[in-house]
Amino acid sequence: MNELLTPAETGEADRLTEAGGTPGLDLMARAGKAVADVAALMTRGPDTRIAVLCGPGNNGGDGFVAARLLRNVGFDVRVFLLGDKSALKGDAAEMARRWPLPIRAATPDALQSMYLVIDALFGAGLSRPIEGDAAELVEAVNASGLPVLAVDVPSGVDGASGEVRGVAIKARRTVTFFRKKPGHLLMPGRDLCGEVTVADIGIPESVLETLKPRLHENAPGIWISDFNWPTDGGHKYDRGHAVIVSGPALQTGAARLGARGALRAGAGVVTIVGNSTATAIIATQVTSIMVRSVSGAKALSEFLRDQRRNAVLIGPGASVGPDTVADVLAILKSSASVVLDADALTSFADPEDDGDRAEASMGFLARNGDRGPAQPSTLFAAIKGRQAPVVMTPHEGEFKRLFGELPGSKVERARTAAEQSGAVIILKGTDTVIAAPDGRAIINSNAPSWLATAGSGDVLAGIVTGLLAQRMPAFEAASAAVWLHGEAASAFGIGLIAEDLPDVLPKVLQKLYAEKPRGRR
Numbered sequence: 001m002n003e004l005l006t007p008a009e010t011g012e013a014d015r016l017t018e019a020g021g022t023p024g025l026d027l028m029a030r031a032g033k034a035v036a037d038v039a040a041l042m043t044r045g046p047d048t049r050i051a052v053l054c055g056p057g058n059n060g061g062d063g064f065v066a067a068r069l070l071r072n073v074g075f076d077v078r079v080f081l082l083g084d085k086s087a088l089k090g091d092a093a094e095m096a097r098r099w100p101l102p103i104r105a106a107t108p109d110a111l112q113s114m115y116l117v118i119d120a121l122f123g124a125g126l127s128r129p130i131e132g133d134a135a136e137l138v139e140a141v142n143a144s145g146l147p148v149l150a151v152d153v154p155s156g157v158d159g160a161s162g163e164v165r166g167v168a169i170k171a172r173r174t175v176t177f178f179r180k181k182p183g184h185l186l187m188p189g190r191d192l193c194g195e196v197t198v199a200d201i202g203i204p205e206s207v208l209e210t211l212k213p214r215l216h217e218n219a220p221g222i223w224i225s226d227f228n229w230p231t232d233g234g235h236k237y238d239r240g241h242a243v244i245v246s247g248p249a250l251q252t253g254a255a256r257l258g259a260r261g262a263l264r265a266g267a268g269v270v271t272i273v274g275n276s277t278a279t280a281i282i283a284t285q286v287t288s289i290m291v292r293s294v295s296g297a298k299a300l301s302e303f304l305r306d307q308r309r310n311a312v313l314i315g316p317g318a319s320v321g322p323d324t325v326a327d328v329l330a331i332l333k334s335s336a337s338v339v340l341d342a343d344a345l346t347s348f349a350d351p352e353d354d355g356d357r358a359e360a361s362m363g364f365l366a367r368n369g370d371r372g373p374a375q376p377s378t379l380f381a382a383i384k385g386r387q388a389p390v391v392m393t394p395h396e397g398e399f400k401r402l403f404g405e406l407p408g409s410k411v412e413r414a415r416t417a418a419e420q421s422g423a424v425i426i427l428k429g430t431d432t433v434i435a436a437p438d439g440r441a442i443i444n445s446n447a448p449s450w451l452a453t454a455g456s457g458d459v460l461a462g463i464v465t466g467l468l469a470q471r472m473p474a475f476e477a478a479s480a481a482v483w484l485h486g487e488a489a490s491a492f493g494i495g496l497i498a499e500d501l502p503d504v505l506p507k508v509l510q511k512l513y514a515e516k517p518r519g520r521r
């Protein structure tokens, strides 16, 4: 149930279903029924006045069906059409014909003395920005403050990207059909949809075998079978040894957060490494986490020669500059799985881009004369030249510094970046996207807004490292980490600070453990 289909793929699902013998009119009838059922839940009783705003395509057709069904059970329903009734085609024209009362022009006046609005203006067929009269109507709906139920997607939201094309309706609830679309989960679409209901309208699951969707909404079902739980008679090294590279003395907090994330995620052993002043500070702060004074690319290479040290995180609090570049390149030469976060990414940024990296890079250029290895292509070549996986965890700023302005939706940008770099990409934010070089992608939807707090990204990078240490495959480890991180933040609730995240993780893991199929414990 976690597959996500673009509007084009949904259209294909529709065509395949019709080719299998189900008439389009039946699909529309069931879609309209699903809309009417949710609308009824949003009303205060049978005399509620409902405005159904219909557009010129099949989204409008769903609106006509919902209007008729709601009227049949006693609601006071008015139907308003954008455009001319004579211009309606196919199933939508048929459903309009079955509406027994007058159809008025959809103008802002339609909203007067209404209680609920059903938005059936544009759905999967939105093909350009909404302008002119239609835009005026959308703005009037939003200004009215009336509750809105959107059919398929709020009109103006691009179902593929979640972007607003011109203007868009802000809905309280949205009913969509068969499967969600990326636009229901990607911002700002996610915000504009309100609560999303997915209705079964008779499209068979078998269409997925033809469509082979490569995009999913994050959920344990996707990765739980790759999760490595402790086994009877196991050794701590069976659960891997995560190495967290600390930055200098005044930036050690980030490494500590990462290390606790890795340990709580189940790594058997976690060691923080850094220079002697940094590690002296860290040693006073940690107990079950080990600390070793290992500093510089050469020493890191030596340290990672022991293949039990099988997952490394570098970046949180690392500082931007040539030393971090050298450390990253040394780590990438090892056989360990690697997580690159924060400064480890910015250190390879394209200096043409704005922001911190440009400044840091100017200093570097002044000292070195040329950019040397500090450029995205060097990083990507080093990643592609190794066997073990790399996960990169940029937020939008870090992403842009490495990959520039890529075209397309957040999913498309993350996929392109994964392909270009050879790494699994966790493109963070409210709607974090995880993408693999082979094209698989996941949108995460369980992160509460209070997860946006200093240092929470460091904990996430640590959780990924902890799961990689346990030899979980990289795409699954990245997806599981993002989900666990969001779930831990939700379990803690408002008031969360990054330090709290690792300590709520056991609660989340215990629930997963209890729910997993018997015999796998």
Ligand SMILES: NC(=O)C1=CN([C@@H]2O[C@H](COP(=O)(O)OP(=O)(O)OC[C@H]3O[C@@H](n4cnc5c(N)ncnc54)[C@H](OP(=O)(O)O)[C@@H]3O)[C@@H](O)[C@H]2O)[C@@H](O)CC1
Residues within 6 Å of the ligand: 010, 011, 013, 014, 027, 028, 031, 055, 056, 057, 058, 059, 060, 061, 062, 121, 122, 123, 124, 125, 126, 127, 128, 129, 130, 131, 134, 151, 152, 153, 177, 201
């Ligand atoms: N697929 C399924 O499984 C099922 C789908 N169903 C339903 O069908 C919906 C998709 O229907 P759809 O393809 O007819 O597209 P829809 O969203 O009504 O819009 C197309 C119309 O809008 C117009 N138009 C577009 N953009 C515009 C703009 N900015 N400003 C002005 N006009 C604009 C466009 O004009 P054109 O581009 O052709 O000039 C065309 O006339 C889907 O969301 C779901 O609700 C269900 O019934 C059951 C099964």
Ligand SMILES: Nc1ncnc2c1ncn2[C@@H]1O[C@H](COP(=O)(O)OP(=O)(O)O)[C@@H](O)[C@H]1O
Residues within 6 Å of the ligand: 395, 428, 429, 430, 432, 447, 448, 449, 450, 451, 452, 453, 454, 455, 456, 457, 458, 459, 460, 485
């Ligand atoms: N509005 C939001 N809602 C939910 N999660 C968010 C939001 N904004 C950011 N996040 C998450 O919070 C974390 C912040 O990480 P990051 O940007 O690296 O910050 P820091 O460097 O302070 O740790 C990421 O996991 C990101 O996905």
Ligand SMILES: [K+]
Residues within 6 Å of the ligand: 059, 119, 120, 121, 122, 123, 150, 151, 152, 153, 154, 155
């Ligand atoms: K709509």
